[in-house]
Amino acid sequence: MDNDVHKFSYCGIWVRNNDYEARLDTALVPRLREDAEIFKENIMRVRNLGALLPEVAYWIHIGSRINSVATANIGRKIELPGRVCGAPPADQALIDERLRQYEAWPKIPADQAWQDGCDLVRSIVDLAPQHHGLGLQALLGAMLQETWSAFEGGLIETWTTAVNLSPDPLGKNMLAGDKTLAVSQLERYAFNVSNNLGDILKDSPGKVDLASFSGIKKAYSTAFAKELDTSEIFAQFDPLLSHFEAVRHLLAHRAGRVDTRFLRRVQNSPNLKDFEVGQMLALDGEMVSEFTKAAVECFVQVHVAVDRFVSKAIAD
Secondary structure (H helix, E strand, C coil), X not given: CCCCHHHHHHHHHHHHCCCHHHHXXXXXXXXXXXXXXXHHHHHHHXXXXXXXXXXXXXXHHHHHHHHHHHHHHHCCCCCCCCCCCCCCCXXXXXXXXXXXXXXXXXXXXXXXXXXXXXXXXXXXHHHCHHHHHHHHHHHHHHHHHHHHHHHHHHHHHHHHHHHHHCHHHHHHHHHCCCCCCCHHHHHHCCCCHHHHHHHHHHCCCCCCCCCCHHHHHXXXXXXXXXXXXXXXXXXXXXXXXXXXXXXXXXHHHHCCECCHHHXXXXXXXXXXXXXXXXXXXXXXXXXHHHHHHHHHHHHHHHHHHHHHHHHHHHHX
């Protein structure tokens, strides 16, 4: 496993340089704004996972600093009141010192916080890579799976909402020559096709495939046809996002153990193609950052374009 500290910390760098939240806040259509808010909440879960490293540094730094100052200034060692059996309650001097350290720590530059957290994790991993390294791999894998779920779910909901709000032309384009819909699907929505066509099509086998990234891209290109060229947006992030999908499937369905199907899907990836069948996929922060940034940026561009189109279609 790569023990470069910058590889660990890299997974948080994209957040500080990405204005995705502000751009999603510009949504003009209320229902699409709701989809954007859900996406933002899901990506915040990813950010919270990535923040575990600097958070560890925060508390380790605060604890060690309080300990050293308290020992030197008031002759007391740090304790965890209520957590250490028999420990006396903290006196006012120790409480005051702790508060001073809490106030001082946030003033440390963010990069230093990341560096401290990653240095700490690296030292722990080096002690027992076969154990602690697996924990870090699990953390990075969780970040990737959460990101993909947010990305895929966000694209599906945005597409569904757009077709619901603008069945003409989006729903018409989807149905094309096939105007039939199952009665059972229509019954679920009280035969109110105009306001629920996106949901009806999503739940109708054979009408649209939203179970894969390629299917999602096709659903967008079919629905928007000549009205909006979403293929140009998706093309900016391929094959990176297709490789991301392959990694996500490997983690979810193969516990990260490389197989021939995975290698076929990533044969053009400079970072993934050299793994061997049976080998465990090794993740690092740089990979997590690259995939996450691409997924977030792609979703934002698609959502903003769809929102502008639907807003204009409703107004007309």
